[in-house]
Amino acid sequence: MAGDIMGVVMNEDELIMLTKNIINDYLADGDLSGLTLLLAEDVVAYSHLHVNYVRGSWNVRQFLSRQYERLSPLEVMRCKYRYSPTDEGASVIVRMMLTCTRAKMLVFLTMTVMFRYNENDCPVITGIHIYRDYRHESTFRVLSDGHVGGRAAEYLNTYDELTGIYNKQAFYAKTKEMLLDNPDKHFDLLRINIERFKVLNDLFGEATGDKLLRYIGKFLKEINLPLCVSGRLYADNFVVCYEAGKGDSQRMVTIMQMMADSFALNHRTVLSFGLYRIDDKSLPVSVMCDRANMALWKAKGNFKTPYCEYDEDMRQQVLKEQKIINAMEMAIENKEFAIYLQPKYRLEDETIVGAEALVRWNSRDNGFISPGDFIPVFENNGFVYEVDKFIWEETCRYLRKWLDEGRAVKPVSVNVSRIDLYDPKLVDYLVALRGRYGIPARYLELEITESAYTEDPEQIISMTKHLRDAGFVILMDDFGSGYSSLNMLKDIQIDILKLDMGFLKSSDHSAKGGNILAAIMQMAHSLKMQTIAEGVETKEQVEFLKKIGCQCVQGFYFAKPMAVQDYEKLFLGD
CATH class of the missing domain: 3.20.20.450 (EAL domain)
Structure with missing residues (x-):
């Protein structure tokens, strides 16, 4: 993918690689030499951390040095890069998960680096925005001495980075454990999907889409049931397993749609639901999720009643x-x-x-x-x-x-x-x-x-x-x-x-x-x-x-x- 900027093609892969190099130097030891060469004279930087807003290449260098000093020494746990074309050029959005070894804590940072081409057709940085996600950090605030890396890895292996609820593998494991510990109880497994989520992302931006995913994750995390496990499988696909009671599943669907309706957006957020009533606890949880997914796909697109329960006919249809x-x-x-x-x-x-x-x-x-x-x-x-x-x-x-x-x-x-x-x-x-x-x-x-x-x-x-x-x-x-x-x-x-x-x-x-x-x-x-x-x-x-x-x-x-x-x-x- 490329964007035409001032008659010059800005290559996505090259721009991401350029950003990786300067960010890696910066995170490793605060080295700003590569980044300094790219700063436009009128560059601006903003962060909600302690300062603020600065303008001009010298001020931006000082600004970045102060940000590094507050957090260093750092260990990079994860970095994700995403390219986004803009009217003036393009941006590279860097989502970082860092461990601050001095303060013994996880740090979630998002840095947006904005580029344009100058009169010599060279890429220059016109803006830098740094955002720290304190709410995400609160899920995993303080780490014990000497175990920063191991605990961070444990967090990543257990929780979904965006929503803070269980990721797919952890959901499978926790659900299996719950089913084995309660052999005499009956359980339902409900798959949840956002209708036309890609359209929502395109219309309102990925930041709004992520906000909606966190909103749903927060609701699932706060479900007040004695036996309940929830997780995010991937993208806009969520799942929750809970002890089955009369009418509970229909109430769950109704409440979740009301929750989606309450999300502040000039666009109706519609959820689809697929239910598997667990009748065979010996099945792998992944297979249970697949069965609920069969029901989910039958429900999708039916805006009147976007809910369906799995039956054996669905399995035969899927095989067909x-x-x-x-x-x-x-x-x-x-x-x-x-x-x-x-x-x-x-x-x-x-x-x-x-x-x-x-x-x-x-x-x-x-x-x-x-x-x-x-x-x-x-x-x-x-x-x-x-x-x-x-x-x-x-x-x-x-x-x-x-x-x-x-x-x-x-x-x-x-x-x-x-x-x-x-x-x-x-x-x-x-x-x-x-x-x-x-x-x-x-x-x-x-x-x-x-x-x-x-x-x-x-x-x-x-x-x-x-x-x-x-x-x-x-x-x-x-x-x-x-x-x-x-x-x-x-x-x-x-x-x-x-x-x-x-x-x-x-x-x-x-x-x-x-x-x-x-x-x-x-x-x-x-x-x-x-x-x-x-x-x-x-x-x-x-x-x-x-x-x-x-x-x-x-x-x-x-x-x-x-x-x-x-x-x-x-x-x-x-």
Whole structure:
């Protein structure tokens, strides 16, 4: 990662290495020679320790010398470096865990070193900020004589550095001990995760994210239950094991969400919960956590009730998903994926107007795998982007083939998954792909699901605009399946609505569902949008769709998805 500063590329690795060298010299014996060479004349430094705020290279050198004298001699236990681009240049944030051997205590320091390039294109330091985390130190304040290093190592091996609660390995050990000491008691294990924590970090900064993690850690540390162990496994993943009582787990979930709601932030903090009721104490605690995690992932994204309990069906589902994951990497290389085409028809005369490209997987090891099984897995682990690119490429290849053969080519739409829409290079990739095969813009259409808009409307609005500006026809898939449909019509630039036939599951098309569908159809026409009803399965549905003015249809009543060769024979004349 690099940041463009004043026309010069500031390399992340080089800047971190430079910072490491000067910080190591400073911490070892107070040597400021390397740092002095980099100080800008107008450099500023600030610390809340004893002073204060100083300006100018000489004053900053004196300031740093005083800071070192107060703490030396020092032993470095841990240093973490993080690069962060800024408007003027870049910063390197150094989180340090030190032992002050004179005072026999741990010291947690964060030093932020701010850089820019001078007129000679050399990096100079424009600012230094030193922050000492006294609250963190209070967890481990005084160390006994002669045991500073050993006790510090013991602390690091037991407690999570950020939150002060047990780390993963210590949680496993303490929970196992609690279960063995109480063989006749019943216990629950609850996994906790912050929904969209990365988005929160991006919006409000990592300092705010860390503050929220400490806030949750403090709550878990203060739970007043006689038998209870809590820990932070990693990132925004917490876990707590406690003696089970009637209604305790639901109360725990309710109280924890109330605690998250009370965190001072202009953003609703939503927690997800996965519960494993411990029915086999012989299992490793790590396996118990995995089972709670299965429930957690089922709960994630369900903002109404983000809570789920583990059952054996989940385990079977996870095993099934793992088989898919194990087979996916080689599937593209082995040419196990293929595109199928499902025709779209003009309802007025029932002639074909195009098709949708769909993926099918005939696994070498597992046979035919339903899209309903593998697509959700790929969406969760990101592999869907690789599959989508394969479908886009294959579709362009066939379109080029048909054009070269002089066939009566109809537009083919391809799906753009939610994860694809977060790729900043998506538009360039699709434009380049279309150009490489020489495909006229009207033949390659893009389908985006309504649920993508629900998750991140601003991103989808921006991306669809760029795609449309690049000449692509945009279809909104599964329209009406979510709860943001009307709002979306107001905001987003699309050409065609694909209507969810869930409205017409009942045979009584004059009921509410039919009335809603008719109203949507009328609204789409007034907005100059074309309409396609998908999932059409019966003659009654066809007649009703004709009556309300639907233009096109797609579904098993007319044709199922078929192999490309069958599509060519049936629908592409010479």
